[in-house]
Amino acid sequence: MHIRNYFYTDRKKYFPFVALLLFGLTAINARTPGFYTRKSISHTTVVLSLGDIKLSAQEEFLFNDALNTGLHIPRFDYNPLPENVQTSFRRKLSSMHNITEQNLADEINEALVPEILKILDIYKEIRARKLVSDAQRNSFISLKAKEAGITAQQLEAVMNSSYIYIPFISKYSVDKNEDKKEITVSLSGGVIWFQVVSGENPRVEKITTLHTDTYFSAETDDRYNVNGRHLSAGEYAFWGAANTMAMNLEIQTRELDMFRLTAPITEIHRRKISFPLGTAEGIRLDEPFFVGEWVETPSGKIKFKKSGFVRVSTVSDNKSSDGQPSQAIAIKKGDWIRGMMIKEHPRLGIDIAVRPRWFEVNVESGIMASAKELFAVYFENYDSWTLGLDMNFQWNIANLTKKRQSFLVFGGTVSAIPVKSVIFDYNFLSEDYSWLDLFPVRNWAAGLFYGYAGYMRRFYLGPFAIHGEASLGTQVVSTGKIRGDDFYNDDEKKKVTISNYTLGLRLNMGLEYAVNIDWNVGVFAGLQVFPPLDWWTVKYGDEEIDVINDAWWTAPKFFSYSPTIGIYIHFSPPTLPFNPAAIVQNQMKKQGVL
Template identity: 30%
Template structure:
């Protein structure tokens, strides 16, 4: 294997050059800059929480980098000058950073060149020089050496901050919405510092303020938990946006390949993980110009120290082709249309509640339904390729035969509404573009009939049941981030427990009564069929 990799390197060295990711050393400003009046509503404690989330997602979970924080002495002038402005965009913050922090860093890089020019060979001479120059800059010798070895730096910035509290009936929720980014800068070898890119993202968190939640082994109140969720989501999105930058995108080359597998020269040092996506390219000459053609993509299957193995989904590859990371958030969006079974069994045409009356006949339906699901890839944590945790919400219309609601002397026709959700586990197995899918779901399904009546009254009848579903399907990979699929499955569950709910608004106040009774049996057993798309977004 190593001999083959060496031969590939020699071969490509004689022809077109092959890209290879070179490990980067990163410095970062160890505080969160709140760049607008809105962002300055964020407390110092919350800023610290956000910084910890960024460190966890950008520093700890991206082993492709070596990290060194900038000492506070280098950032004091930046904080002072930027703080004099009422509102700054991420780009404007980057300009202030260039004016304030960059000159000191450039001086440090100049010292590195001066050391080389003076020929300071011995460790004693070098150390003496570093200590003297560090005193001139007002920082420690240790910090000076760390900055000298850095090539890039980023500044965390917050431009949007919003906290909302909602109270609906007896339920109270608190939500946080954050927006901001990372301003990246490149420290060039010639001592110059240039803006590289501003990556931006958002995050949102929601919780009940009076509830207690668990977060990384700690128990938190709802308000703090909601903020941490928003901060963590923003940091996760920023990690993907950082990986998309050309300077930081993982790149390598194919060293060996077969019909369904590929081996390439990236590994544990770059932080590869199972199911990470890579696209494959080939350069070729045409008309005296070098052009690039996309050959397909693959998922990482086995991560080695230096050589890793992937499963080919689209294309066929040869040694010497490029591999380039295709960063995704790891959560797929799945819109689906399907037909679900529903049977209403009754020998009685009318069921009396406490306030009103439900009338309907027995009927068998295939309910047209729409579903939106999220599929969270768990392979990075379990090591099991193409394994997912799934969650979905759905609704459909059920025009049950002769369905009517009666309240007092009013009687109105009603159409059933099927709503529900599920949690599940899923496994996929690919053979090139074709994926075989299996899923188990635990569902909550509700059939509801609702109508409004005179004097601002509303009457509804609902039957709710917990279900178990088994689902199988086939998907075709259309491109790196989009699949088309068909699915079929079988659902188990039935029940006859109904709830009548009556409400009325009187002088701005709402009165409400509920009543439970045994009604017509709703049988959801049977097969369902559907069509869906699977989209893998870069961020959410």
């Protein structure tokens, strides 16, 4: 008997097994996330301040502006709660005392949820009355909206909302440094996410609380203007901390399972894949996605089994029906086939790189003397290699340049060089001066610092990548002393620091390897050019002033014409307590640039 005929004649024998297999696959498929569907979101403009925190109207506006910009991401449709609902919510909150982060959800349930349930009950009544036609439904909604004191559009928006978020601040502190003329604002807070459940038993259920800590500093002497509003230094620092918080909360929100982007792979061509996400969901160049499939564990749970990762290379405009799929390049590739899934891995777009580097520094002996400040310093010759620790922030600007793996880089290098110096201090008029200052101070080393900003491109070849970087920077060599007869006094005002500045550039080429989706390691080599300049400052405590070298004809020279080599460790963090680019990132996002 042919095998085909054998199975055909015994098909009844195998039918139960086939049915069981299909049932199992269907059950697994029903529990696995598929293509991301848009969510409708409602929110308040009321900021919950816990404990004894009292925000001014200006601060509340700035916080809402920053947070709503951060959390208004294209994958959501947004509907602010009606004003009368928010007014009622604010009134009830003002009568509550000792609200803490622990009981915040309970207070929201008491103050806000009943107002939302009133609207959800209208939806329940629509179904009970069996108002099928659009005319009947619209007429009933208009009537109920009038009774509730809101518009029909607002009522429908709440009825159609799936989720609600409520922002809160749990800690707010201000630190003023009069010497540095700087103010630092620290914020702790977040959002509470709720799900709106309609149906026969309409309710609002808490999903999770997202929390983050941030800080930001501003110069007290500067003037600040935000969207036509004049801000004090404290208000600007508050706004900066709020923007940093907003960026962190955006990432944390995108990491929630119900909001995380997923999509099937529609095409695979070598190391390039296509997938049906695009501008409608707000994806950007270089964003990372895991590739894998949903599998059932022995315990019966459904989990995403990863098989490598990609970075977005082309973003399509999929807001129209004929939009083309977006594309991504494989960094680490597994055994992929069409139909496998990609899963979003949200990150800030600000990476951190730590790079120990070796380079040569040269010092030609000479004297720096200031008749005005009544001191002189003598440096001896030095010519050798030194080790520095370099750390920088790499801000991905691919959406601006339209070039993949484009970065604005800013950072610094710290080191020390064993160059000997002698300081002669004759400023008798200083209130800190003592007879001990008559004796010269000999130092056996000098501090070395580089601050720089530049541009970097990276080119991936599978898990390997090469990068090129060009930057402009400042080289600072510093020596100093403690003025007065108490060397161990902690008074910062007694510290005197003498520094030489010069300007230059660095060029680097590197080879990297992607250890995983967040970490790269590698090596680099390059060249740095910092010619000597007779540019000096003296710093008393935290006050720094420019000084003229009156012994310019015999000035010491600090320079570096040197190759530089080092190792490279690169990390993509999900959040940062301090993000120097947060204000720019969030405002560019508000303008639709990012």
